[in-house]
Amino acid sequence: EQRKSPEKQWSLKDFEIGKPLGKGKFGRVYVARELQSKYIVALKLIFKEQIEKYKIHHQLRREMEIQTSLRHPNILRLYGWFHDDERIFLILEYAHRGELYRLLRKNGHLSEKQAATYIASLTNALAYCHEKHVIHRDIKPENLLLDHEGRLKIADFGWSVQSRSKRHTMCGTLDYLAPEMVENKAHDYAVDNWTLGILCYEFLYGAPPFEAETQSDTFKRIMRVDLSFPSTPTVSEDAKNLILRVTSGPGLHTKALASEDFGASLDNQECRSCWYMRYIAFLSF
Numbered sequence: 001e002q003r004k005s006p007e008k009q010w011s012l013k014d015f016e017i018g019k020p021l022g023k024g025k026f027g028r029v030y031v032a033r034e035l036q037s038k039y040i041v042a043l044k045l046i047f048k049e050q051i052e053k054y055k056i057h058h059q060l061r062r063e064m065e066i067q068t069s070l071r072h073p074n075i076l077r078l079y080g081w082f083h084d085d086e087r088i089f090l091i092l093e094y095a096h097r098g099e100l101y102r103l104l105r106k107n108g109h110l111s112e113k114q115a116a117t118y119i120a121s122l123t124n125a126l127a128y129c130h131e132k133h134v135i136h137r138d139i140k141p142e143n144l145l146l147d148h149e150g151r152l153k154i155a156d157f158g159w160s161v162q163s164r165s166k167r168h169t170m171c172g173t174l175d176y177l178a179p180e181m182v183e184n185k186a187h188d189y190a191v192d193n194w195t196l197g198i199l200c201y202e203f204l205y206g207a208p209p210f211e212a213e214t215q216s217d218t219f220k221r222i223m224r225v226d227l228s229f230p231s232t233p234t235v236s237e238d239a240k241n242l243i244l245r246v247t248s249g250p251g252l253h254t255k256a257l258a259s260e261d262f263g264a265s266l267d268n269q270e271c272r273s274c275w276y277m278r279y280i281a282f283l284s285f
């Protein structure tokens, strides 16, 4: 795309707004075309009154700083932003094939090859985030989009906008949270690793492993890591192994890993976690 000089002041008149893509508590997302370059983007609007009401200035600023600074093929780009009297506009990369969630619901579950491809992309993106000391903490299928080539894009760093494809189970779900998150303990990079295991399970079986009627049952199942594999669809031992290794308690895992060869040379948590992620990526092929 045409590279805008960073001091370019964008405004609504630079864009032609298309159909709405999603809406949520804080605002809406539209397809838009930048008039000069004809470049298609996703324009996310957040109402200033909502920011006041929910007191989320700092979170919004942090999310924008993070997403602007991250450059990775599997992370949705935030190209820039602008505001008018009542709204803030985020100029985001447009993912042409929409939400991975819809593909998953349409097909029921993914093939191992497809699941491995997405898990490897996710792992590389998260390892990149961890190297930049960013923990996403909110990886779930509705935050995963697909570009025109079907390549996975992690969207929405902490800024949930419900898309038009209404999801009934996901909003506020515990399903993807690691034990220390559901216990609201201090957590580190390992929580994103845990989520990879949950997503791998969901890609292969079509539903997350700890799904339950009530949130408190899900909470209990997560804390007990009460994970079992249905007999169908048929899933390889390697894939089950990967899921078990990644969800057998993050802390425990990182220690177990540290005893292995490439753990020994690493001294701090971030590095070990990055290697761990690449290790997962290697395993998931």
Ligand SMILES: CC(=O)NC[C@@H]1CCN(c2c(Cl)cnc3[nH]c(-c4cn(C)nc4C)nc23)C1
Residues within 6 Å of the ligand: 021, 022, 023, 029, 042, 044, 092, 093, 094, 095, 096, 097, 098, 099, 142, 143, 144, 145, 155, 156, 159, 160, 161, 162, 163, 164
């Ligand atoms: C993570 C997140 O915020 N997801 C929901 C928001 C609504 C659409 N958002 C998009 C964002 Cl932020 C970027 N690209 C998108 N592409 C789509 C989309 C494309 N199709 C064919 N259908 C859809 C839907 N949506 C987006 C984000």
